[in-house]
Amino acid sequence: MPNTNDHTGQAEPLTLAIDIGGSHLKAAILDESGEMSSVPIRVKTPKPATPEAVVAALIGVSQRLGQFDRVSIGFPGVVRADFVLTAPNLGTKAWHDFRLADVMAKDLGKPVRMLNDASIQGLGVISGQGLECVLTMGTGMGFALFRDGEIAPHLELSQHPLRKHKTYDEYVGEAALERAGKRRWNKRVRKVIGILETVINYDMLYIGGGNAKLIENPLPSNVKIVCNSAGITGGVRLWDARLDHAFAEHPPAFAGQPV
Structure with missing residues (x-):
């Protein structure tokens, strides 16, 4: 049963929050405030x-977590409503046009909302003031941008060429870290930070993801390393009324076109 608010007596919905990554799938149950009410599960x-x-x-992970009322999914690619358009770090083009949110809703019997994983991480950490940028450092590099708490249209910056035809993913992703080593990878991360500061003029940059902990100090005062769990806890914010427009029941205009 959902939690009950002691002051109003109304049921508070529990959210199954899922973070899909290139190396791991993570999930937990969140209460209405975004706090985990279950121990998070992490599988390959x-x-x-x-x-x-x-x-x-x-589906297997959800069955291990107990009861929930709705589902939030963070996906590593471009998504529109319940459609997946790209999944560069999952290694297969079979995802193009796949209606992941719709499939999960039917299988679980619960309403589902889906957003890019970096956007969800951002929803879990931003202050809601000024121009805020979010990076996730994992299998690839995720990117999201917010202005006064409002999420901007998704920009798949990770697939933009940065140096010698290498994309951001190829320059600072997991494979680049393994090839270049921690020291050289940190220099690359600082280069990316400098580029984004020049291009975006952000007030604050948050960096999360599994490899964020490897970033060495000192960092600029407006750059902050954030807990990787925000990729899950930010999932509760998908159900804020101000995001309702992002989950309209219609396919993207270019659905069906090749990646």
Whole structure:
């Protein structure tokens, strides 16, 4: 049963928050304030990470977590409503046009909302004041931008060429860290920070994801390393009324076109 608010007697919905990554799938149950009411579960992302394999793994995880009323999904790519358009770090184009949110809603019997994973991380850490930028450092590099708490249209910066035809993903992603080593990778991260500061003129930059803990100090005063768990806890914010417009029941205009 949902939690009950002691002051109003009204039921507070519990949210199953899912963070899909190139290496791991993570999930937990959140109360209405975004606090975890269950111990988070972390399992390896199936290889190959086909839609069918990932959905099966997520259903298995959900069955281990107990009761919930709604579902939030952070996805590593471009999404529109319940459609996946790109999934560069899952290694298969089978995701293009896959209606992940719709499939999960039918399988779980609960309403589902889905957003880019960096956007969800941002919803879990931003102050809501000024121009705030969010990076996630994991299998690839995620990106999100907010102005006074309002999320901007998603920009898949990770796939933009940065140096010698290398994309941001290829320059500072997991594979680049393994090849270049921690010291050289940190120099690359600082270069990316400098580029974003020049191009975006952000007031605050938050960096999360599994590899954020490897970033060495000192950092500029307006750059902050944040807890990786925000990729889960930010999921409760998907159900804020101010985001309702992002989950309209219609496909993207360019659905069906090749990636």
